[in-house]
Amino acid sequence: MNREVAISVRELTKRFGDFTAVNAITFDVMQGEIFGFLGANGAGKTTAMRMLCGLSFPTSGSATVGGYDLATDPEKIKRSIGYMSQKFSLYDDLSIVENIRYYGGIYGLSDREIKDKTDQLLHTLHLEDQAKAMTGSLPLGWKQKIAFSVAMVHQPKVVFLDEPTGGVDPVTRREFWTMIYEAAHAGTTVFVTTHYMDEAEYCDRVCIMVDGRIEALDTPDRLKDQFKSANMEGVFIQLARKATRTDG
Amino acid sequence: MKQFTFFIRKEFLHLWRDRRTMLILFGMPIMQILIFGFALTNEVKNARIAVLDFSKDNTSRGIIDEMNASRYFDVGLYLSQPAELERAFQSGTVKLAVVFPSDFQYDLLHGNQATVQLIADATDPNVATTLSNYATGIIMDYQAAQRGAQPLPLSIKTEFRMLYNPQLKGSYNFVPGVMAMVLMLVCAMMTSISIVREKEMGTMEVILVSPIVPIRVVIAKMVPYLILSAANIGSILLLSVFVLDVPIQGNLVLLVSECLLFTITALSLGLLISSVANSQQVAMLISLMGLFLPTVMLSGFMFPVENMPIALQVISNIVPAKWFYYIVRNVMIKGLTFDYVWKETLILAGMTLFFMVVSVKKFKTRLE
Numbered sequence: 001m002n003r004e005v006a007i008s009v010r011e012l013t014k015r016f017g018d019f020t021a022v023n024a025i026t027f028d029v030m031q032g033e034i035f036g037f038l039g040a041n042g043a044g045k046t047t048a049m050r051m052l053c054g055l056s057f058p059t060s061g062s063a064t065v066g067g068y069d070l071a072t073d074p075e076k077i078k079r080s081i082g083y084m085s086q087k088f089s090l091y092d093d094l095s096i097v098e099n100i101r102y103y104g105g106i107y108g109l110s111d112r113e114i115k116d117k118t119d120q121l122l123h124t125l126h127l128e129d130q131a132k133a134m135t136g137s138l139p140l141g142w143k144q145k146i147a148f149s150v151a152m153v154h155q156p157k158v159v160f161l162d163e164p165t166g167g168v169d170p171v172t173r174r175e176f177w178t179m180i181y182e183a184a185h186a187g188t189t190v191f192v193t194t195h196y197m198d199e200a201e202y203c204d205r206v207c208i209m210v211d212g213r214i215e216a217l218d219t220p221d222r223l224k225d226q227f228k229s230a231n232m233e234g235v236f237i238q239l240a241r242k243a244t245r246t247d248g
Numbered sequence: 249m250k251q252f253t254f255f256i257r258k259e260f261l262h263l264w265r266d267r268r269t270m271l272i273l274f275g276m277p278i279m280q281i282l283i284f285g286f287a288l289t290n291e292v293k294n295a296r297i298a299v300l301d302f303s304k305d306n307t308s309r310g311i312i313d314e315m316n317a318s319r320y321f322d323v324g325l326y327l328s329q330p331a332e333l334e335r336a337f338q339s340g341t342v343k344l345a346v347v348f349p350s351d352f353q354y355d356l357l358h359g360n361q362a363t364v365q366l367i368a369d370a371t372d373p374n375v376a377t378t379l380s381n382y383a384t385g386i387i388m389d390y391q392a393a394q395r396g397a398q399p400l401p402l403s404i405k406t407e408f409r410m411l412y413n414p415q416l417k418g419s420y421n422f423v424p425g426v427m428a429m430v431l432m433l434v435c436a437m438m439t440s441i442s443i444v445r446e447k448e449m450g451t452m453e454v455i456l457v458s459p460i461v462p463i464r465v466v467i468a469k470m471v472p473y474l475i476l477s478a479a480n481i482g483s484i485l486l487l488s489v490f491v492l493d494v495p496i497q498g499n500l501v502l503l504v505s506e507c508l509l510f511t512i513t514a515l516s517l518g519l520l521i522s523s524v525a526n527s528q529q530v531a532m533l534i535s536l537m538g539l540f541l542p543t544v545m546l547s548g549f550m551f552p553v554e555n556m557p558i559a560l561q562v563i564s565n566i567v568p569a570k571w572f573y574y575i576v577r578n579v580m581i582k583g584l585t586f587d588y589v590w591k592e593t594l595i596l597a598g599m600t601l602f603f604m605v606v607s608v609k610k611f612k613t614r615l616e
Contacts, residue, residue, distance in 0.1 A: 053457050075459060083457040087450025093265040094258065105254025106460045134265075160457075 004031040005064075006158050006189035007052065012061035014047050021047040023212035024061060029191060029205075031157070034184045036203030037193040040240045044212040045193050046162060052191070053083050053160050066157040079107075082151035082188075086163035089147050092136030096127060099135055100150055107154035121149045141172030148179055152188070159183065161192040165199065177202050197233040206232070208239050215239045251460050255468035262442065263472050273438065277430040277480045278487060284422045285492045292378050296324035298336045298345040303352035307394075311364070314390050315346070320382045337369050344368045344379045423488040424576035425549030427507065428569040430480055431514050432543045435473050437535035439518030443469055444531040447522075462611055470515045477511045497583025506579060506593065510572040513600040514539075517568075520607035543569040571596045 007029040014022040022044040029035045039045040050056040052065055054074045063070040066080035083089075090099045097118055104114040122128050125145055135143060144164060151159055161180075165173045177199065184190050184204075192203070200206050201220050208216040208223075216223055216239055220232055227235045263270060297315065301308050316323045325336055327345075336342045347365040349355075356362035366383050368376035443466075446452040455465055481504065488494040496503060517539060525531035544550055546560065547569035553561055564570050571592045578584040586593070 055453060055456055078457060078459040081457065083454060085450050085453050087453075089450055089454045091258070091262070091449075091451060094261055098258070098261060102254055102258045103454075103458075105257075106251045106455070106458050108251060108459070 003033075004067075005029070006031040006033070007035075007063070007065050007191065009048075009052070009063045010061055012048065012051060012063055013059045014044075014051060014056065015059045020212050022051070025209070025212075025214050027207060027214065027217055029158075029189055031189055032184055032187050034180060034190045034192065034202065034204045036200050036206040037191065037209070038195075038200055038206060038236060039193075039209035040243055042245055043209040043240075043243065045209050048209070049160055049162055049191065049193060053081060054078060079154075080157045082154065082156035082159040084147050084151040084159070084161050084164055086166050088140075088143055090135050090143060090150065093134060095132050095134055096122070096138075096146060097131045099146070100153060103150045104153050109154060117153055121146075121153075125149065141168045141176075144168055144172070145176060145179065148176065152183060156188065158189040158191060161190065163193055163195065165194065165196065173199070197231065197236055200232040200236070208236060210239055210243050211245050215242070252464050252468060255460065255465065256471050259442070259468055259472045263476070269438075273434055273476055274479070274483075276433070277426065277484050280426045280430065281423070281484055281487045281492070284426055285487075292320055292343075292375060292382070294322045295320060295343045295375075295379055296341055297321050297379075297383075298325035298327055298333070298342045299323055300327040300330065300333060300345060300347045302350035303348040305353035307353050307356060307362075308348040310394075311348075311387055311390050312346070314386050315383065318382070318386055320379070321386075333367065337367075340369075342369070343375060344383060346383065420494055420581050421577075422549065423484065423492070423494050424573050424580060425544075425547065427481065427484050427576060428510070428543055428547055428549065428572050429540070430484065431477055431507070431511050432517075432539050432569065433535075434477050434480060435511055435514035436518035436521065436539050437532060438473050438476075439469060439515055440521035440525060440531040440535055441528050442473075443519065443522035444525050444528050448527060463608060466519060466608060466611055470519075473515060473518075474508075474511060477514075478508070481507045481511075494581070496580050498579035499585065502586055503576065503579050506572070506575050506589075506596075509593065509596055509600065510568065513568045513572075513596060513603065516600055516603040516607055519611065520603055523607055523610040542567045546570060547573045549573050566599075568596060568599050571599075 005028050007027075009028070010026050011024045012022060012026070013020065013024050025048060037045045037049065047056065051058050052063060052070070054070070054077055058070070065077045068074075068076040068080070070077065091102070094102065100118045100121060101114055104117060109117065118131075122131055125142075127142070127146075130138070135146070138146075148161070148164060151161075165176055168176065173196070180190050180192070180202075192199075194200065203220065205217065205219050206223060207214055216226070216235070218226070223235050224230070224232065227238050229235045229238065299312055301312065312323060315321045321344075325342055327333060327336065330347075333345055333347075336345065345367040347367065349363060349365075352362050352364070364387060366380050368380050370376040443452075446455065456462070485496065485503075489496060518535070521531055521534045521538070525534055542564075546553070546556075546564040546567045548564070549569075553564050553570065556564065575589045575592050575596070578589050
């Protein structure tokens with residue numbers, strides 16, 4: 001398989017005073033890949049993701065996202081990525097349609113495109129009769145699915161998902177991952193952080209961070225072989241035990 | 249530019265959906281104007297007074313009738329001996345007592361000098377001063393009227409004229425003050441809360457990841473509150489002219505432009521707060537303690553700046569509301585033109601520019 005590199009990270013480091021949150025990490029993510037980013041709380045995975053999204057300045061190192069350099073072309077990166085945070089990223093006091101229109105609008109979609117996207121999205125999520133409902137009144141699982149669709153509304157090359165399924169029931173998580181697969185299949189690179197080990201199994205490749213460093217990076221199957229574990233949970237626990245940092 | 253309109257539309261939707269807040273924002277200025285106009289007033293109307301008249305002559309009766317006729321006083325108690333005075337004051341029903349000595353008219357006619365004693369309940373010094381001033385005024389007027397009938401060759405007459413506010417109405421003072429208060433609350437507090445809310449909700453991250461230019465986010469946040477404030481300025485001015493009878497003496501265009509300038513000052517202060525605060529509660533506290541209190545206390549609207557200790561007088565100079573209050577009072581009440589307030593306008597504009605630059609610089613494109 002000869003695919004384009006979507007994210008390329010070299011020696012990326014972030015320090016907060018004496019504390020090194022992310023310590024010289026290096027990896028590549030291919031176009032259309034589902035890249036799982038794992039780590040205990042405080043391992044540095046959110047900080048790493050935030051640097052790639054342009055929310056935080058790297059202390060040193062370099063990275064390209066969607067072919068653009070993080071240091072020199074942050075505005076072009078912004079146009080080619082989607083982002084969904086662990087906090088719910090839609091407005092509760094706007095209806096589903098208004099949320100879509102707003103996010104479509106700030107990404108510069110035309111009225112025609114926004115209308116088409118809205119219809120398409122309501123149709124795929126079976127929400128036609130909820131179109132005018134306030135987002136705040138919907139169940140969390142639905143909100144997360146809408147938030148993901150909204151993050152994809154401008155067809156980004158790369159989408160960053162920060163613990164997108166936190167607090168969501170298993171059935172909805174399954175449905176959520178179906179949406180992720182569809183997006184990846186259509187060529188979008190999915191960069192996802194998670195705490196659920198079953199979700200780690202769904203990823204094409206998994207990267208496990210411990211104390212700001214990458215301790216393992218491979219396909220779930222090969223990681224399981226390497227660490228002689230039946231599932232990803234075993235792999236993760238073996239690695240996470242090495243951590244000297246406490247929760248933070 | 250199109251992104252911008254989407255953003256503004258969204259801000260209006262937020263405001264529209266939050267009916268309770270909107271009701272407060274529109275209702276508050278109206279309530280304040282009405283409360284200050286009719287309830288919280290320094291004017292004293294129909295104060296109950298006691299009279300202890302040992303003289304019982306034409307002049308003393310004439311003065312008592314004048315007082316009773318005025319809208320400031322009601323003669324509620326006629327006493328016959330000094331011991332009753334104490335009881336009258338202790339019962340709290342009487343605010344002022346007028347005492348005519350037994351040889352009052354005799355002294356007046358033969359010695360050309362007579363004394364009336366005014367005794368006021370000074371537990372509230374402001375009321376006491378106001379009442380004794382009113383009473384003195386009535387006595388002077390009565391005397392002048394009498395003297396008009398039989399002019400004396402030598403007499404020195406003191407004449408008061410209350411400029412700009414001949415009826416000594418409290419409304420003249422607080423209309424500009426309420427305007428400053430309302431604009432501070434609506435603009436500064438609401439803008440800071442609405443920005444901080446996005447931080448709290450996590451939607452700010454999504455905005456910062458998006459290609460929208462941060463300065464546009466900031467301006468879009470301000471637009472709905474700017475419009476809301478314009479509506480509030482309108483309702484305050486209408487109420488003060490038609491309900492409180494406080495006329496606009498100066499140029500309306502100048503007055504409204506000064507109000508808009510102050511609105512922008514308040515908006516940029518709100519933005520500054522939002523870049524410091526991380527929760528809506530903190531934003532609200534900072535706006536109340538850091539902006540609202542100084543606006544009320546140090547602008548000169550509640551307490552005259554000239555009477556403050558030097559240190560507070562100096563501090564009052566950095567309170568934007570002080571300058572705004574000065575400008576509005578001069579333009580609206582005194583009817584002065586721009587030539588008289590350009591210096592204060594310049595100071596206010598300078599402050600606004602400063603806050604604007606600092607807050608836009610502090611508004612982080614990247615969350616560290």
